[in-house]
Amino acid sequence: MDKDNFKSLLKKANFNKRTFSEHLGLKYQSVNSWGNNGRSVPYWVESWLNLYIDNHKCKQIKEMLKNTGVCE
Template identity: 90%
Template structure:
């Protein structure tokens, strides 16, 4: 994954590099260096962010259904 796609997915997940690193227990300096000076974004980050984004969407739908009384 390239640096621009990483930034885009972070934004969609409502993260910045600092909050992402804190959420995962990673050093900010490591996350901040991804995509710079030849350092690639780790292979697992893209799928992790996609799953996180999708999970949040499912939670929102579940909450809306629960609030509407359709699901309990």
């Protein structure tokens, strides 16, 4: 994953590099260096962020259904 895709996924997940690193218990300096000076973004980050985004969407749908009384 390239630097621009990483930034785009962070934005979709409502993270910045600092909040992402805190959420995962990673050092900010490590996350901040991804995509810079030849350092690639780790292979697992793209799938993790996509799953996080999808999970958030599912939670929103579940809450909407719960509020309508359809799903209790």
